[in-house]
């Protein structure tokens with residue numbers, strides 16, 4: 021985004037020396053030129069929209085004011101979707117990301133899970149009945165699954181939905197304190213409907229977790245309906261704009277047809293008709309996990325890198341050459357070692373996120389045709405990659421904050437806000453350890469099948485391939501050579517976990533205990549598998565990139581940096597069993613340091629290519645014009661604390 025104002029000289033010099041086509045790289049990061057153009061068009065429209073431009077400074081609002089401002093903007097989002105004639109999910113996600121820069125909307129679950137839940141779990145009639153109203157924001161919903169006592173263990177959820185064949189109704193009830201629904205976004209005050217996940221009982225038999233459409237509030241008065249107690253769960257570490265709430269049901273009667281019945285049904289007489297796969301009810305979570313890699317992890321990594329790299333180009337500190345001028349902190353190799361791998365992670369996870377989106381669309385199409393073959397593979401992949409990408413994001417955003425020194429700790433940097441709103445992704449949609457274990461278990465199960473002669477396919481095919489146990493890293497450190505090392509590391513980790521698991525079984529241990537005792541190595545295997553998958557996908561995306569040689573060159577540098585940095589930060593695993601020796605590890609280390617020098621001239625341009633507006637970053641340190649100091653001073657003077665010199669409050673509080 022070109023800025024007309026005076027740009028900091030250091031930053032301008034950085035931009036002048038970039039040596040690749042920045043616009044082309046933006047299209048690759050966004051996924052297409054068309055997406056970039058639509059994004060820019062909407063960013064400009066919102067920036068000029070009198071109902072949305074400006075608005076209160078988020079940083080100086082109280083938590084209640086942040087929520088109120090969130091509701092104001094969420095209602096405007098619904099209005100603008102119609103006004104701008106935007107309809108599909110991608111547009112809604114995009115417009116929301118512009119109206120809520122690093123903020124969660126109190127109505128976020130409407131498009132994240134409520135509508136996908138209706139479309140994914142409802143019959144065609146139910147999609148027409150609720151889907152259209154939800155798309156028009158005539159009903160506002162959330163996804164209520166987690167309870168006070170259970171979030172991970174879905175089979176332990178206690179809310180009941182008991183079918184009454186005499187009235188053709190379900191009775192929904194919270195039988196215990198721990199069964200109170202707890203955490204759903206927007207449940208406290210904003211929404212008037214919820215997809216409630218409950219244990220289905222009919223004819224005295226439990227058929228497991230199913231989805232039910234529940235109206236929680238009166239559409240006219242917004243008061244909770246009889247049998248419904250709702251409220252906000254109280255202040256949180258972040259997500260201040262969202263009223264994460266609780267829901268206690270007291271024998272609430274709903275019509276039979278409020279059970280979402282695409283995959284399984286309860287007939288009028290109470291007969292239960294099985295679903296194709298037990299796990300289709302979990303489809304909404306699988307969809308959201310597939311969007312988190314690009315929509316959450318990549319987005320946070322790219323923004324944090326933009327802020328930290330631009331600020332590091334502007335910030336001059338200390339003395340490098342004795343007696344010389346204070347250098348840009350970006351010239352310290354330690355600063356490059358902190359920040360350049362974050363740039364490479366952002367481009368790598370962007371490639372993976374775009375790839376995952378296509379995989380999910382294919383799975384969704386297959387499921388519509390009644391083919392659930394891909395379900396297990398995509399479940400394993402989305403579990404592992406959601407956990408791997410958000411873990412990496414959490415650490416890297418904090419590294420970016422720390423790399424900005426004291427000003428990184430100020431809300432003015434925009435970095436705490438990025439952390440606040442993205443880090444819950446390590447917990448929601450499946451806590452990361454739990455998802456790593458899902459992925460690790462599926463890898464071990466696949467390997468055990470392969471050892472019985474089953475041919476593996478997809479992302480697990482490499483597990484049964486015989487690997488030449490000679491590490492091919494020579495003086496020419498390449499992605500291909502390193503990819504073999506990543507593949508060997510992952511294969512070895514899975515084989516080790518499988519050996520541990522089988523060994524415990526053969527020693528007579530119960531299956532559940534053998535899994536539990538192998539847990540640490542299942543997580544290690546899942547991480548190694550995901551790390552290889554990310555590198556492989558990133559490398560393949562560069563081969564397929566529609567771009568000039570200059571852009572391909574910088575992407576290859578970033579891909580090799582991602583690979584070498586991954587080896588040096590996990591060297592123990594690569595050294596184990598002698599696959600890579602210390603000499604080869606030194607070669608990789610030296611090459612990584614040379615890459616930092618090669619990338620240095622393009623560092624600012626590489627983050628400029630993420631193409632974030634100042635409105636999106638909400639960061640004084642990451643401003644496009646680099647005018648940091650004067651704007652930090654202006655920002656501080658907005659603080660209400662400076663309205664008085666002596667009193668704490670402007671109004672004298674009565675004694």
Ligand SMILES: CC(C)(COP(=O)(O)OP(=O)(O)OC[C@H]1O[C@@H](n2cnc3c(N)ncnc32)[C@H](O)[C@@H]1OP(=O)(O)O)[C@@H](O)C(=O)NCCC(=O)NCCSC(=O)CCCC(=O)O
Nearest residue numbers: 165171172173174205299302305306395399448449450454
């Ligand atoms: C951990 C598991 C996966 C365990 O599930 P389980 O039924 O106990 O199954 P298991 O015994 O471990 O495995 C049995 C089998 O079921 C498979 N499976 C499990 N889940 C899925 C799935 N989604 N798709 C496809 N397959 C699935 C597993 O791989 C197992 O397969 P196998 O038997 O080995 O062939 C499950 O409990 C789970 O998903 N827990 C996490 C709950 C969660 O994600 N909650 C999210 C709430 S919504 C939210 O947080 C929204 C936030 C949004 C926002 O605010 O933005």
Ligand SMILES: Cc1cc2nc3c(=O)[nH]c(=O)nc-3n(C[C@H](O)[C@H](O)[C@H](O)COP(=O)(O)OP(=O)(O)OC[C@H]3O[C@@H](n4cnc5c(N)ncnc54)[C@H](O)[C@@H]3O)c2cc1C
Nearest residue numbers: 163164165166170171172203204205444448449450451453
């Ligand atoms: C900001 C935010 C928004 C949310 N929004 C929603 C929403 O809209 N709708 C909704 O339904 N929920 C929502 N949630 C809830 C979220 O989905 C759960 O918190 C999440 O699934 C984790 O479950 P839990 O809280 O019960 O953690 P627990 O599972 O109790 O985790 C506690 C610890 O136990 C460990 N653990 C648990 N099970 C195992 C296991 N089998 N093996 C090994 N270790 C294990 C975990 O690794 C973790 O270290 C939200 C949560 C947050 C923070």
